[in-house]
Amino acid sequence: MGPRQCQVCNEAPSKYKCPLCLVPYCSLVCFKKHKEVPCVKPVSAEDQSIAPNGSPVDRPVFVGDQNEVLEKAQLEAIASSSEVRNTLNDEKLRSLICAIDSSPDPEIELDKAMEDEAFRILSSKISSIIGS
Secondary structure (H helix, E strand, C coil), X not given: CCCCECCCCCCCECCEECCCCCCEECCHHHHHHHCCCXXXXXXXXXXXXXXXXXXXXXXXXXXXXXHHCCCHHHHHHHHHCHHHHHHCCCHHHHXXXXXXXXXXXXXXXXXXXXXXXXXHHHHHHHHHHHCC
């Protein structure tokens, strides 16, 4: 496998990886640009399937309507949005998202989260990015 491309400038092959989030970058200039927005350590697949109480959450992924699935470009637009990334610095907001993700009934947790103003603002920002 050849060298990966720098995910900061998208022009040069990467020589390095961010020690925290493992994003590949090519130079000190790109590293400093990447660090302008705080990054987070990626969550392992093993950690993602554990509920807050420590028990595994096992639920099938079901999509009734393929139009509800985001395209890669939409996901990339969300991930690259500094506005979204800055909003996610809020620990309470990250806890709400983890509660939704690890819940055996995520729709109920999502309804609860929508009562929180910060979560509604994040949802609105994401909706405007993906154009819905």
